[in-house]
Every structure is written in structure tokens, then in C-alpha cells.
Amino acid sequence: xxxxxxxxxxxxxxxxxxxxxxxxxxxxxxxxxxxxxxxxxxxxxxxxxxxxxxxxxxxxxxxxxxxxxxxxxxxxxxxxxxxxxxxxxxxxxxxxxxxxxxxxxxxxxxxxxxxxxxxxxxxxxxxxxxxxxxxxxxxxxxxxxxxxxxxxxxxxxxxxxxxxxxxxxxxxxxxxxxxxxxxxxxxxxxxxxxxxxxxxxxxxxxxxxxxxxxxxxxxxxxxxxxxxxxxxxxxxxxxxxxxxxxxxxxxxxxxxxxxxxxxxxxxxxxxxxxxxxxxxxxxxxxxxxxxxxxxxxxxxxxxxxxx
Amino acid sequence: xxxxxxxxxxxxxxxxxxxxxxxxxxxxxxxxxxxxxxxxxxxxxxxxxxxxxxxxxxxxxxxxxxxxxxxxxxxxxxxxxxxxxxxxxxxxxxxxxxxxxxxxxxxxxxxxxxxxxxxxxxxxxxxxxxxxxxxxxxxxxxxxxxxxxxxxxxxxxxxxxxxxxxxxxxxxxxxxxxxxxxxxxxxxxxxxxxxxxxxxxxxxxxxxxxxxxxxxxxxxxxxxxxxxxxxxxxxxxxxxxxxxxxxxxxxxxxxxxxxxxxxxxxxxxxxxxxxxxxxxxxxxxxxxxxxxxxxxxxxxxxxxxxxxxxxxxxxxxxxxxxxxxxxxxxxxxxxxxxxxxxxxxxxxxxxxxxxxxxxxxxxxxxxxxxx
Numbered sequence: 001x002x003x004x005x006x007x008x009x010x011x012x013x014x015x016x017x018x019x020x021x022x023x024x025x026x027x028x029x030x031x032x033x034x035x036x037x038x039x040x041x042x043x044x045x046x047x048x049x050x051x052x053x054x055x056x057x058x059x060x061x062x063x064x065x066x067x068x069x070x071x072x073x074x075x076x077x078x079x080x081x082x083x084x085x086x087x088x089x090x091x092x093x094x095x096x097x098x099x100x101x102x103x104x105x106x107x108x109x110x111x112x113x114x115x116x117x118x119x120x121x122x123x124x125x126x127x128x129x130x131x132x133x134x135x136x137x138x139x140x141x142x143x144x145x146x147x148x149x150x151x152x153x154x155x156x157x158x159x160x161x162x163x164x165x166x167x168x169x170x171x172x173x174x175x176x177x178x179x180x181x182x183x184x185x186x187x188x189x190x191x192x193x194x195x196x197x198x199x200x201x202x203x204x205x206x207x208x209x210x211x212x213x214x215x216x217x218x219x220x221x222x223x224x225x226x227x228x229x230x231x232x233x234x235x236x237x238x239x240x241x242x243x244x245x246x247x248x249x250x251x252x253x254x255x256x257x258x259x260x261x262x263x264x265x266x267x268x269x270x271x272x273x274x275x276x277x278x279x280x281x282x283x284x285x286x287x288x289x290x291x292x293x294x295x296x297x298x299x300x301x302x303x304x305x306x307x
Numbered sequence: 308x309x310x311x312x313x314x315x316x317x318x319x320x321x322x323x324x325x326x327x328x329x330x331x332x333x334x335x336x337x338x339x340x341x342x343x344x345x346x347x348x349x350x351x352x353x354x355x356x357x358x359x360x361x362x363x364x365x366x367x368x369x370x371x372x373x374x375x376x377x378x379x380x381x382x383x384x385x386x387x388x389x390x391x392x393x394x395x396x397x398x399x400x401x402x403x404x405x406x407x408x409x410x411x412x413x414x415x416x417x418x419x420x421x422x423x424x425x426x427x428x429x430x431x432x433x434x435x436x437x438x439x440x441x442x443x444x445x446x447x448x449x450x451x452x453x454x455x456x457x458x459x460x461x462x463x464x465x466x467x468x469x470x471x472x473x474x475x476x477x478x479x480x481x482x483x484x485x486x487x488x489x490x491x492x493x494x495x496x497x498x499x500x501x502x503x504x505x506x507x508x509x510x511x512x513x514x515x516x517x518x519x520x521x522x523x524x525x526x527x528x529x530x531x532x533x534x535x536x537x538x539x540x541x542x543x544x545x546x547x548x549x550x551x552x553x554x555x556x557x558x559x560x561x562x563x564x565x566x567x568x569x570x571x572x573x574x575x576x577x578x579x580x581x582x583x584x585x586x587x588x589x590x591x592x593x594x595x596x597x598x599x600x601x602x603x604x605x606x607x608x609x610x611x612x613x614x615x616x617x618x619x620x621x622x623x624x625x626x627x628x629x630x631x632x633x634x635x636x637x638x639x640x641x642x643x644x645x646x647x648x649x650x651x652x653x654x655x656x657x658x659x660x661x662x663x664x665x666x667x668x669x670x671x672x673x674x675x676x677x678x
Contacts, residue, residue, distance in 0.1 A: 052521050078523045088514030092324050093317065104313045105522040147518075 001066060002027035003155055003186040004034075004051065009060035011046055020046040021057070021209045028188055028202075033181045035200030036190035037295065043209040044190040045085055048159045051188070052082045065154045078106065081148035085159040087140050091133030095124055095143055098132055099150060106151035113152045116183060120176055121146050138169035145176070149185075156180065158189040162196065174199045194296035205299050212302040217295055224293040224301060226250075229271060231259040233278070233286040242281050246274060251304055260297055310524060314532030322536060332502065332540055333547065336494035340551050344486045354438040357384040357392040357401040364412035370449050374405070379441050396428050403427045403438050415453070476644050487556050488639040489612040491548040496632050497603055499541040499575060503582025504599040507533060508589050526675060534579045541575040542568075552643075561646030570638050570652070573659045577631045580666030587673040606632040631662040 005027040012019035021043045028034040036044045049055035051064055053073035061068065067075045089098045099121075103110045114121075124142050127135065132143060141161060148156060158177075162170040174196065177187055189200065197203045198217045205212040205220070213220060231252075233239040240259055243252045252261040263270070271288045278286050293301075322328060356374065360367050375382050383401045386392045395401040406424035415421040425442060427435035477484050510516040519529060552558040560567060582599065589595035608614070609623065610632040616624060627633045634655040641647035649656075
């Protein structure tokens, strides 16, 4: 049986505004590293809050580790670890005190599960007498992870753990998650960064409270409809404006220092005709090549179909 | 039990680590207790009097001298016309005008009867009322003196009633003895009310309550963990205040300390329940602060500390009865100044227990609903 199961979950906070979640269903296998990928406001945090028993859904059912989030919320609280998007440990307590506090609340001790958090804790241990409020972003995040792990949870929920963290710390953080996965902990992580999606085993793309697709990152890329091209020229901004004028373009958007685009009808329109059209517009140094899409491209393709 | 001990440990650690809150809890109430009773004196002295004398006779001279020597009045001006005297009141230089009409002496001698006119600035009601009353008494005295001179034989026959009163429990009607216990209650109320109203909201605001809510901790453990530290602080604050009253104002409780603390312990539970209730309805510290301030303001003004509850209209009396502070001020004054025993304050005990149950029950019910 899957560790986390959501079935037709809907939630709206206020009337007259689009619901935060609309008929969301997915499941996470035991020991899986599952990613919720979507922009801000997609409903990721709402899913976490329902799964961690902080929020009741309007419709649908959800179970975590075999327990119903409504009926058996007390059992769930003992066996999940939750790291909210916003740092919410006691800023006026030290690293050591925070860790000890949460260990005791879960009815365990830091020593009992030290092996699990050892790798992470050792990185912040030199500052263990420093108050949490005085820590850097990366250290706060490591402390929060330690506190979420201190009772060796079966499932770990991480709500945007890497938002606002520098690139090096982000990389380290994902390495830590891989190690935790090997310990057999099921991990559900959300992120607005598409480049982190490929580090998950399976991902769910979410947009405005709806799931666009659920699959492995590789399969999602494989399922990309049609071909994707990268276009470069000297003046990229003008190029974007002009290319969007071209009738046969399905989508065209900036990605890094080039433009990614796809055609509505491959048979009718092809790169060569676009190239000559652009040169007639006076663009210099235009080049186009077919590329393999990444998750971001897939996401954009999905959202446009959706709209 | 281990969880509860940990929560208490954490709470105390946070309080003692907060360099801003410690002086607010322990030092500020003491400073207020040193300042407020000395300043808040309801005895009206220094009433500024303007005399409009249209008679200029021996009697008027005697009368004014008598008024001036009473100690309550400052003679601020001496005019022969009303207009400049009124001008003094307009300029806030005078509080009361005493107008003595022309032929005052002649009327008094010939017709055995004369009139004077009093005009008081009623912007400051207490001063105007009490000032006029004092002045009336002095004038009555003066009147008696004159009658004695004229009719020495008849004076005893006239048979005036002489009232002698003695003030029990506060023989010198020392205002401080009456105020200090009341202000002490107020300070404990402010510290206890605000600190408990703000604390849980703070956890909401910072988000720590979310992190607590995903742990298996029970709601009652969390609430007890919050209440006990503030209860202890309230006890300590009250004790400090009582010591201050003892050594600075010389007020030694006449009644049983055990009874006083017994009542205090129940009062604090009710008060913390009130703070808790506010914090369950507020989303941030600012909101909680304003709501708590609003209610504590009402508590203060309606509690009988400044204005006697017995003088209030019926509806206001109702409100006063419905605030826990009123009963506690009552009881503290009774036990400290009068030495009242349990039988005397039974009703207040029941009231306070009811407050404790209702406020806490409501707070816990509302807290459960939200999470």
C-alpha cells in the first residue's frame, strides 16, 4: 500500500475566489522521493497542510502511512516530519535547545536517532549554542530538517525547503535528501524550481490547484508533444517580439540567453521558413536548433494546453 | 509529565531570555506602584477662589479671612465687579467665584438675612463640587459664629445638630491606604492580561504553533504549559507589590495571607483565561494588544478603583459585576484593610470561580475549533 494517498481532494479558502485545490489525487510509494512542482500559489502548501493534519479538506480523503488524516490525525502526528516553508522554530532558543525540545515533544531523545541526523547536525554543531534567530538561511534550514527528522519519521514533508537558499546549499540539501531516501524514509518535497524536479523519482506538476501530470521526470520529458527548438540572435528581446508575430508559432518564450519555441504544425511550418522570415525582418546572426525539452518546457507546454 | 516539564522549562527560558519583557513584568509595576498612589489623591486642595466684594464691610473681611485660613482655598483675586472675576475663570486662573452683594452687612444686621452667590467652573466636576461644598460648610460655620455673637443666650436653645464621625479601618481617611491595594490589583491585572494575550499570538505570528501542532502534544498540555509560567509571574508580582506596600506605605494586611493568596490564585486563573481567549481570537500581536487594551481599560474604569461602584447607574453596576477585577479589588481591600474572613468574601469567591471556568472553557473551546 502506498504511503501517501490523496483521493479527489478539494479545498477552497474563500467563496468567490478560485479554489486552492480542485480534485487532486496522487499517491506516493513507500521510500519514494516525490516532488510537487509548481509556481507560487499553485496549491503546494495547501496539500502539505492537509497531509500534516493542520487543515481539513472540503472534499476527498487522504491517508498518510495508512492513517486517515481526519480520523487518525493523532497517529499521523507521531510518524511524520514537517518542515514548513517559513522557518518556524523558536528563534530565541539555541540550536541545541530547539532540537532537544522537539525530540522530547515526540517522546524521544536526540541520542536515540542521532545516526539519522548525524550528517546534517554535524554541519551546524559548532554553532549549537547560538540562537536560531541568529543563524544564516542555510543553517536555519539544516536545523529545521534536523528537527523534522529527530523522531525518525516514516514520511517527511518538505514545503519549499530550498526557496531563498543559495545554489551551493541547495545542491547540498538535495544530496542530504538522497541519503535520507536510502534510510527508507518517504519524502514529499515541493519546489518552484524546475531544475530540481529532475532530482526527484516522480513528480507532480501543479498549476492553480490542479495536477497537470504525474510521472517520472524522464517520462514527462518523453511525453513532450512535438519538437522544441532553441533560437538565438544578437538582439534577443526584439527577436522574441518578432517571432511571436510569426503565424505558425505555438509557443515562444525566453529561456536563459536563447528563445525556446514550438510550431503549431510541424508539417506546414519548419525552422527554415522561420529563419528566412526573421532575416527579412533584419535580424542578424540567427540560428536555430532542435533541443530536448526540460521539465520547465514540459510545464509551459502543459499550462498552455490547460488554458 | 515529561512533556509538560519541558514546555514549562522552554517557556521560562524564553521569558528570562527576553531582555525587553523582564523589566516590563517586574520593574514597571513596582515603579507605578511607587508613583501612582502618591499622585492620585482625591482630596481637593488648592482651589482657586476669586472674591467679588461689592460690600467692603467688616463682615466680608472676616468671612474672606476665614475662607483663606481654611487651607483649601487660594484667594486669587479680589474684585469689585463680576466681569473681571469671570474672566479669571475663563483664563483657567480661578475655579470658584464668591460674590458678596452690596449691603451684605446691612442686610444681615437689619433683616437678619443676607445672600452670597457662588459660581463654580464645572469643567473639573470634582473640584467644583467639592469646592462648593467646602465653601458652603465654611460659610455655614461663619453664619453660626455671627449668630452666637448676637444671640448668646438663644444659641444653645436653637439646638443645632452637631455631627461627629469616625472613620473605621482608615482613621485618617488616608487616600493612599485605600488606593495602594487597588492599584496593586490593577498592575497584576495588566501584566497578567497582556502577557498571556500576547504570548500565544506570538507563536501564531512566528509560525511556531504550526510546528507544535504537528507533534503528538496534547492541547491541554500546551495550554497548561502556557498558563503556569504566567500564573507564577502574577504571584511573584503580587508578592513584590505587597512587600512594597508594607515597606513604603506601611500597609500590613490585617486579614489572613493564606486567604488573600487563595483568592489571588483563582483570580489569576480567570485573568489568564481572559488573555488566552483574546489570543485565540487574534491573528497577530497588534490585534491582541488592542483588544486586551480595550478590555483592561474598561476593567480599570469600571472596577471601583477610581469611582465607587455603588454610585454607578444600574446598568453600569451590571458591567462592573461582570469584570473579574471588580471583585478582586473589593476582596483585596477587605482582606488587607479590614481583615475580612472567608465568610465575608464567599460571594466574590464564587464569582471568581465562575469567571475562571467560563473564560478558560471558552478559550479552550475556541482554540480546539481552530486547530
